[in-house]
Amino acid sequence: MHKLFWGGVLALALAGCEAPREQVTIHGRDAVPERLSDWHIVEVIDGELSLNAGVTPYDLNTQLFTDYAHKLRTVWMPAGSSARYAEEAFDYPMGTVLSKTFYYPKAGGGGVLRTADYSADFSRSGLNLEKVRLVETRLLVKREDGWQALPYVWNAGQTQATLEIAGDAIPMQLVGGEGGSNAFTYVVPDANQCAGCHADNHTNKAIRPLGPRARHLNKEYVHKLGSYAEGAQNQLLHWQQIGYLSELPELAAIPRNASYSDNGFPLEERARAYLDINCGHCHNPAGPADTSGLMLHRAEQDQRRLGLCKPPVAAGTGSGNRRFAVVPGRPEESILSFRVESTDPGAMMPELGRSLVHEEGVALLREWIAGMPGDCQ
Structure with a gap:
C-alpha cells in the first residue's frame, strides 16, 4: 500500500511536468535537416506553433503581398551576438536565423479566409492551430559565406514541415472579399527562386534579408508573443533592449515607412x-x-x-x-x-x-x- 501510494504521487508529479525544450540548433550548410522542428526555432507543441526561447517575433510597416497570406516573422541570434545598425541593411552576426511562416485563418469547408485581421491568430505562446492553417516556413540562415535560404512545407496534419528545395504548388480555396470564394494555387518557390527577390544587388547576387531593415521595423509590435509578453514596444528599441541590435541612433533619426x-x-x-x-x-x-x-x-x-x-x-x-x-x-x-x-x-x-x-x-x-x-x- 505504501509503495502504491508513493508510486501514484510520482506518476502525478511527472505528468504535471513538461519535458524541457531543446535549444535552437544551428545545422551546417551541408547538413540541413529535412524537418523544420530539428532547428527548434518554431515547433508544434500542444496545438500551437510555438516560439522557442530567444526567438523574437517582428512585423513590418507594410509587407510584401503573398496571395493574402498572413505571416509570422521571427529572428534569433546566438547568445552574446547582435546585429549592427545600418540604415539600409543591418550587419547580422553569423548564426542568425530569420523565419517567416506563411499561414491563413481557417474558413469553413476546408477553405482559408481572406482577412487583414490578425486578432484571432494567436493563443498563449504562438499561432493557434485550431484557428489557422500553416502553409510554409522559410528560413534564412547567416553562414560564414552568406545567407542560405531554406523552404519548409507543412503537412496536411499540421504536425511537421519538411524541406522542399524544389518548392511546391498547393491548391487552395480563398473565402471572403467581394468575390466570395476563389480557387487559386499557392506556389512555394524553390530555393534558387529565393534569390529572385532576396538578391537585391544584381552585381554580386548575394542573398540578403529584405524585411528586417530599419524603415520597415520602425513600429510597435503589438501581439503579446515571446519577449513582448508585457505589451507593445517599438521593435528597434526592443531589439536593442534584448541585445539583438547595437549602435542604434535616436528613433527620430531613423526612417519609417x-x-x-x-x-x-x-x-x-x-x-x-x-x-x-x-x-x-x-x-x-x-x-x-x-x-x-x-x-x-x-x-x-x-x-x-x-x-x-x-x-x-x-x-x-x-x-x-x-x-x-x-x-x-x-x-x-x-x-x-x-x-x-x-x-x-x-x-x-x-x-x-x-x-x-x-x-x-x-x-x-x-x-x-x-x-x-x-x-x-
Missing part, C-alpha cells in the same frame, strides 16, 4: 511604401530590374525614374501596349497599374510570390496615380 492601409498617412507615403516593399528589391539602381530605368525603392526622388511619363524599355505584352509607366491622372493608361493588376505570367508584377491580384494594393496605386496633376503631352 508608412503602413499602406493606414489612412492616417499621406497617400503619397502609402503608395511609395507599397512600391518599396513589393517592387523596390528589383527596381533599384543595383537590382535585377536596373536596366528598366524604373526605380521604385524608397530613396528614389526623380519623378521620371519613378515612372512619370517614362516610356518602357521594351513594348509588347509586358507593357499592355501602354505608352508610359505612369500617366498622371490616368491609371487605366499606366503600365504600372496594368502589371500589378495582371495575372499573366508574362506581364504581372511582381513576377514571383503571387497568383492573385492584390485588390487593395491596386486600388491604392490607382488612387495615387489618379490624383497626380499634369499629363504626358
Whole structure:
C-alpha cells in the first residue's frame, strides 16, 4: 500500500511536468535537416506553433503581398551576438536565423479566409492551430559565406514541415472579399527562386534579408508573443533592449515607412511604401530590374525614374501596349497599374510570390496615380 501510494504521487508529479525544450540548433550548410522542428526555432507543441526561447517575433510597416497570406516573422541570434545598425541593411552576426511562416485563418469547408485581421491568430505562446492553417516556413540562415535560404512545407496534419528545395504548388480555396470564394494555387518557390527577390544587388547576387531593415521595423509590435509578453514596444528599441541590435541612433533619426492601409498617412507615403516593399528589391539602381530605368525603392526622388511619363524599355505584352509607366491622372493608361493588376505570367508584377491580384494594393496605386496633376503631352 505504501509503495502504491508513493508510486501514484510520482506518476502525478511527472505528468504535471513538461519535458524541457531543446535549444535552437544551428545545422551546417551541408547538413540541413529535412524537418523544420530539428532547428527548434518554431515547433508544434500542444496545438500551437510555438516560439522557442530567444526567438523574437517582428512585423513590418507594410509587407510584401503573398496571395493574402498572413505571416509570422521571427529572428534569433546566438547568445552574446547582435546585429549592427545600418540604415539600409543591418550587419547580422553569423548564426542568425530569420523565419517567416506563411499561414491563413481557417474558413469553413476546408477553405482559408481572406482577412487583414490578425486578432484571432494567436493563443498563449504562438499561432493557434485550431484557428489557422500553416502553409510554409522559410528560413534564412547567416553562414560564414552568406545567407542560405531554406523552404519548409507543412503537412496536411499540421504536425511537421519538411524541406522542399524544389518548392511546391498547393491548391487552395480563398473565402471572403467581394468575390466570395476563389480557387487559386499557392506556389512555394524553390530555393534558387529565393534569390529572385532576396538578391537585391544584381552585381554580386548575394542573398540578403529584405524585411528586417530599419524603415520597415520602425513600429510597435503589438501581439503579446515571446519577449513582448508585457505589451507593445517599438521593435528597434526592443531589439536593442534584448541585445539583438547595437549602435542604434535616436528613433527620430531613423526612417519609417508608412503602413499602406493606414489612412492616417499621406497617400503619397502609402503608395511609395507599397512600391518599396513589393517592387523596390528589383527596381533599384543595383537590382535585377536596373536596366528598366524604373526605380521604385524608397530613396528614389526623380519623378521620371519613378515612372512619370517614362516610356518602357521594351513594348509588347509586358507593357499592355501602354505608352508610359505612369500617366498622371490616368491609371487605366499606366503600365504600372496594368502589371500589378495582371495575372499573366508574362506581364504581372511582381513576377514571383503571387497568383492573385492584390485588390487593395491596386486600388491604392490607382488612387495615387489618379490624383497626380499634369499629363504626358
